[in-house]
Amino acid sequence: MTSVRHDWTAEQAVALFNQPFNDLLFDAQTVHRNTFPPNTVQISTLLSIKTGACPEDCKYCPQSAHYKTGLEVERLLPVEQVVAAASAAKARGATRFCMGGAWRSPRARDLEPLAEMISEVKALGLETCLTVGMLDADQADRLQEAGLDYYNHNIDTSPEYYDEVITTRDFSERIETLNNVRNAGLKVCSGGIVGMGESRKDRASMLAVLANLPEHPESVPINRLVQVPGTPMHGQPEVDPLEFVRTIAVARIMLPRSVVRLSAGRTEMSDELQALCFLAGANSIFYGDKLLTTQNPAQQADMELLARLGMTAGTPVPVQAG
Ligand code: SAM
Ligand code: DTB
Ligand code: SF4
Numbered sequence: 352m353t354s355v356r357h358d359w360t361a362e363q364a365v366a367l368f369n370q371p372f373n374d375l376l377f378d379a380q381t382v383h384r385n386t387f388p389p390n391t392v393q394i395s396t397l398l399s400i401k402t403g404a405c406p407e408d409c410k411y412c413p414q415s416a417h418y419k420t421g422l423e424v425e426r427l428l429p430v431e432q433v434v435a436a437a438s439a440a441k442a443r444g445a446t447r448f449c450m451g452g453a454w455r456s457p458r459a460r461d462l463e464p465l466a467e468m469i470s471e472v473k474a475l476g477l478e479t480c481l482t483v484g485m486l487d488a489d490q491a492d493r494l495q496e497a498g499l500d501y502y503n504h505n506i507d508t509s510p511e512y513y514d515e516v517i518t519t520r521d522f523s524e525r526i527e528t529l530n531n532v533r534n535a536g537l538k539v540c541s542g543g544i545v546g547m548g549e550s551r552k553d554r555a556s557m558l559a560v561l562a563n564l565p566e567h568p569e570s571v572p573i574n575r576l577v578q579v580p581g582t583p584m585h586g587q588p589e590v591d592p593l594e595f596v597r598t599i600a601v602a603r604i605m606l607p608r609s610v611v612r613l614s615a616g617r618t619e620m621s622d623e624l625q626a627l628c629f630l631a632g633a634n635s636i637f638y639g640d641k642l643l644t645t646q647n648p649a650q651q652a653d654m655e656l657l658a659r660l661g662m663t664a665g666t667p668v669p670v671q672a673g
Contacts, residue, residue, distance in 0.1 A: 353385045353607040359562045361509075364555035367601045372593060376631055379600035382607050383632040391665040392629070392657060393447070393610055394638040395480065396440035400468070401427045401452035402644060407484075407519045409507070410583040411547060411576055413644050414453040420581035422644055427452070430467050437472040440639060443650060444664055447478035449503065451643045455520065456485035466497035473498035480540060485520070485528045491535035501570060502532040503540040509556035512549045529564065539568040542614065545598050546576035546590035554598050562605040570635065571609045573599055575616025577645045592620070596627045603632025608669045610635045618646045622656055629660065634667045 367375065383389060403424035405414045413420040437448040450468060457465060465481065473479050481494060482503035491502070506525050507513070513522045532539055541564075543557045561568060575595055578585045602611050612635035613628045620628075637647055648656075657664065 361556040393635040395447040396445035396639040399643040405453035413579040449480035452483040509553035540570035542572035572612040572614035600631035
């Protein structure tokens with residue numbers, strides 16, 4: 352049985368990264384098979400429910416009001432429109448519907464419409480996920496009562512590199528939101544972005560923070576930076592694709608019971624690179640032609656890729672801990 356640890360040092364995580372590629376992938380695939388059905392992939396569909404004009408300055412993000420990205424700003428969508436999109440996602444085979452809003456944190460008056468969306472999407476028989484920025488304890492409780500299953504709040508990068516990426520909120524505030532979400536009884540979805548000019552040590556340190564949380568997040572999205580013209584991160588040298596695969600593999604080893612999502616950035620990846628990510632232990636993807644504001648692979652192409660790999664969409668349930 353693979354052990355679940357909460358005492359990783361960044362150095363130990365770097366040592367995992369530093370292994371020969373084949374050794375690392377073999378270990379990751381072994382951990383994967385000890386915990387999960389090897390060929391089941393969880394699929395979530397995203398919808399941007401409030402787009403752009405965000406006061407935060409995340410240097411990667413097309414939705415920040417600090418950068419000119421030509422994005423069309425949209426207020427909070429009406430509940431019916433969100434439910435219709437969720438229903439269409441379900442008909443296409445998604446099992447979870449993730450609603451994303453470009454906020455620093457939701458305002459008091461936004462909470463009831465959000466709660467209504469969650470209840471109605473849940474009533475369709477979908478798992479619900481929300482990501483709308485920082486939450487306090489009361490907000491997290493209210494959303495849990497409404498039927499929310501998962502809350503997504505990424506740490507994005509290592510504590511050491513964080514200030515290079517965001518200045519309008521602290522790393523510690525991210526952790527505080529994750530604690531509020533966990534204490535409300537919600538499932539936690541938290542991961543980060545690779546390819547923002549961070550070092551291998553930063554990638555290792557980010558994964559150590561996630562693994563050292565009191566409970567591992569149930570879901571860990573690993574995004575590859577989507578470079579959007581107008582954002583400060585645009586023009587960043589691309590991260591070595593094999594380093595991205597290593598990041599997935601190290602996440603799989605350090606977070607053995609978490610569903611690891613091969614998240615944003617798949618449009619720019621070859622089928623072979625995605626296959627390597629699955630071999631490294633990724634067992635979730637975003638499914639649908641759009642992420643929040645940028646492109647995702649076409650649904651038909653994803654279904655064909657999964658079929659070619661002999662993978663099926665479903666819920667990868669970890670085996671009972673021994
Ligand atoms: N505003 C909320 C927040 O930041 O918590 C929720 C939405 S925000 C868009 C969710 C996450 O998407 C970010 O934390 C970041 O990890 C990811 N993301 C945003 N822009 C991205 C990009 N260009 N490439 C890769 N990931 C991105
Ligand atoms: C996550 O880790 N990635 C998703 C989701 N959580 C909310 C968002 C990716 C956004 C990519 C850029 C865009 O489409 O705006
Ligand atoms: Fe706003 Fe979230 Fe984008 Fe940061 S990542 S600018 S908080 S929408």
